Amino acid sequence: MSGSRNPELGHPFQTKPFDLPAALLLSALVFVAAHGAFLFDPYVANDDVRQQLFWMLSWLDSQLYGPEYVLADFSAQYVSWGVRGLYRIAAFLGLDPILAGKLLTGVLYTFMGGAVFGLSRRIAGGGNTGRWVGFASLAVFLLHPYFLHNISGGLARAFAGPLLVGFAWAWAADRGRRALVCLLLQALFIPYIFVLCAGSLALAWSWERVRPSARALPADASTVSIAAAFAMGGAVTFAFNRALTAAGFGPLVDKADMIGNVIFTSKGRLEIFPTPSVLKLAVLDPLEKLMPFQEWGPALGAAGAVVLGAFLLGTAIRAPWRETASRSRALFAIAASSLVLYAVARLVLLKLFLPERYIEYSAHVIWCLLLGLPLGYALSRLGAPDVRRALGIGVLVAVTVLAGVRLQGQGLYHYEDHASLYEAVRQTDKQAVIGGHPSLMDNVLTFGQRRVYVTFEIAQPWCVGLWNIVEPRLEKTFRAYYSDSAEDVDRWCRAEGIDYIVVDDRHFEPWFLKPEKQYIPLKEALRLPGWASWLAEPIAALARAFGVPETAVKPHERTDTYRDGVPFFAPFDELIADVVEQGGGRFALLDETRFPGTRIGPHQRIIDMRSAVGEAGGTKEAS
Template sequence: MPSLSELLLTPVAKTPRSRLVFWFSLSLAFALVYGVLAWQEAFSSAYLVQDDARQHVFWMRRFTDPDLFPNDLIADYFQSVAPWGYTLFYRLFALLGIDPLLLSKLLPMALGLGAAAYGFGVGLQLLPVPLTGFLSSLLVSQVVWGHEDIASASPRAFMPLIFLAFLYYLHRRSLLPCLATIALEGLFYPQYVFVFAGILLLQPLRWQRGLRLSSNQQDYWFCIAGLVVAFLVMLPFALTSSAFGPTITAAEARPLPEFYPGGRSVFFNEDPLFFWLIGIRSGIFPYFLPPIMGLGILLPLLLKLPHRFPLVSQVTHRTSTLLHLPIVGLGLFFLAHAVLFKLHLPSRYTAYTLRFALVLATAVVLTLLLDAGLRWLSRQSQPSRGARVLVGGVSSLLALAILLFPSYAPEFPDTNYKVGEEPELYAFLAQQPKEIVVASLVRKADFIPTFAQRSILVGREYAIPYHVGYANQFRQRATDLLKAQYTTNRAELRQFIQTYGVDYWLIDQDSFSRKFLQEEWVKQYPSAVEAAKTSLQQQKTPALKRLANRCTVSAAGDLSLLDAKCLLAPSQPG
């Protein structure tokens, strides 16, 4: 019977195929369990949608019904910024009769399994021991399911899988598959093509008694071919401009409330440590999960101690990629800050480059530590109980820290699904003509495009400020809506309804209170908020409030849906 060391630490070249299949299957089993946990939540309610899918998926219902969302600023904008490959992917499934919202719930499982499979392969390329492949895959699964990106089924949900596939084929020097991953990244999540290009540029460099250039011509041809594909796939983005105006600049963003705490797209912060280190959009490393990946920083030290960690001899030169990832990620992070918002959000460049570098390094470190511990025991003719307890205890604690991560993580899997709580409202609106527009400042209105498939004038979820043309129109709409909701002048109310073609107006029990004006996203429009506060302080009754009872056509809970035709109608003599 093979010893524990043979079962866990035998190199791939000497491992029976059945044992390798076992470790790979176990890796996928964990990924499958994590995916099933996400599915349980995804299908726990008929009216449930992932937070970001409300932006990225709702408009895709146009694939099955082109008449939906006519002349809809919000739908047109999010359709315009969707990457071409991402759009085509959903369109093809829509042609097969699969609803985009359903696909967005099914898709994360496949993406998670794919990431786990490539994580296993990349781990073996770093240290060809099946245990390393398993640990790499497991930690990769915990990374992707410990953050909401994969559950969003948005363009960035595809990035972890494609990124790991890129590393796998890059290490194998499989040219065509590697070029295919670069092209796919450009079609699904274009900004990460810059990461791929940076990694390719570093391939000819070798650290052998100092920094040297590779003597292998294949490294140069591989680099050139990859950069050519990266250039070609990004060229259309460079040659075309957005229909919704240029990207906002740092100077334009700094005065806007949207970019500060409480705003829709918090970026700036007065605390420099928070801003540079853990800011969700501005920081180098917003989330450090799973925490055991911190062990990855020990890898350079262990590699310099082969006499203490003999398995170091099996570690391949491909571990140099683990250094390339943070170099490229940090370089692009600071470049993104320098040309703020031109390369979108700086944290996007370090989040996964650092996470994957650390979890892959951690898998190697754990394998080296276990091997060293077992070798130490084997060198003793009769290991003492204390020695066995030490090795077994430390190994068990590390194993528990990994396996039990889902139980102590803040939220695992992190899906960020949101529940629509007003099915009667969605059903009523879905029965109305497809061209209707609903005006509302109520947060619950954000669910209307997804579940009623009808247009809204504005909504907190859709107040994305990165393109000036869209953001200015949206800001004007929101400001006008606030003014109209609190105006005491009925003529101004009528003018707003006619200007924007409003058919229904959704309010709740707090819509005319000072409390409502403290809503974070409403406070992004200070001029209108101050005017509304002044009116309320003077105890003036808004025209909309006076008409609310008479014009309500649907009510559920604390929500009331008002008919704009009624609001426009002349007052009846009393």
């Protein structure tokens, strides 16, 4: 046994030297099992890399995207400085940003698993009980899809969980300087988590002023060092946020301008209204994602939740909550800061980013400990030492296998369906501008590696300066793409400097433009796994006996529109409907005599419009 001094406990904090490496190894194994098969697939990636990482390809090939390309310029400003620095190093080493993001995902996930173990072991007081609680909390972390999903892609948000847990772990271990280092890293990589953790330190400092006998701050964090970290981190956060406006893409939209605007609802680009409640964010969402509803369907998922709940209730009664609470001052401060900032962020929407971000990360981490403590404590007192040891090893092996299966491809999406299109686009000039449906253009921009006129991912109405550029482009695109006039298409290309148009004839089909709800039998809606399919009919019969309808709405599959049931987010769905109606359901771009192009597969064509652009001198407004 080895130990480190914890002044609050008054005795060495007992650890075993191989516990933390074991936790890191288990986390790494789960990552490899979940994402290993996709590491080197260039067309499997997190969806947001198409918004935040694509432009970094220009570090490997300076001719890509070209200078003063507004979409790349915005994405570069949107990515935090710390993330930019890491990917700049990766580019220096010759790594493609998508591959670098996948590797970074593994590093961050592995670190977070070790940090969850270290934090929970520390809060449980170390020793044998602490080891069991640490590994039980780690098991919850590994089985929970939320963490890998958010870390996937290696984007700025990927640093939120790891740096939050690292900060709390350092605080709980009385390593104040390490906590302040984490705080500064948060300012560089994920500024709103810096605000959250700085708020927790401020609350703890205030508590010590109100209760001089209380000790809330970590032992070696003085007022001066905390103030210095606040000043440096605050300056970085302020400068980063100001840079977006200085580049012409801000300021952020005001709350008054969002109220009543459909684009900020579930039908629009970002669902800000209604704001999720604390109950939903802190309790319902974490537990729903942890339970096997996705894998087992609603019926068996609910049954599994009841069984686990009953087991946890039985173990929670005997858990040492009071002793644990005395070591949890870091978590109490973080939880309090989360609630305060959630309330403030609701009042000043987007000025402190989204309110839910201040609850969801801390809530999911705290649930790992809330579930891990009673489980670990119960297991630590089960049977003889040899039996417990064998049981513990068996449980960890089972958890690792189950997590690897459950998290298979978590946070990754497959874009290889359009691989032939990407290959064709890459044959064009590197300075070419491609037009087409904005949702498809995200893929062309990233995997085809060419400039596009406008995309879904970078259509962000909360950035006023950017939206003033993007909104007109979206309108012009849909008016031309769905027009019945070839002259409208030519005029669009000439005015905007579009060299090629990608046309997908599925975008003009009725099921795409105005899809109707589809219904499936209730037993199919249960989504039972194969091994439990025999239960479908009995459960459906029981439900029908209680008056449940015999059919249910078929869930939408993720489509290129990204929004279920509409050709694009509101209010552009209505614009498209108007253009289609005005044209009587005729579409100029489907006339292959007028726009022959090169056919790519059964549905897509790439049309060379350079002659039309050349006649007008090619303004290249899209740059």
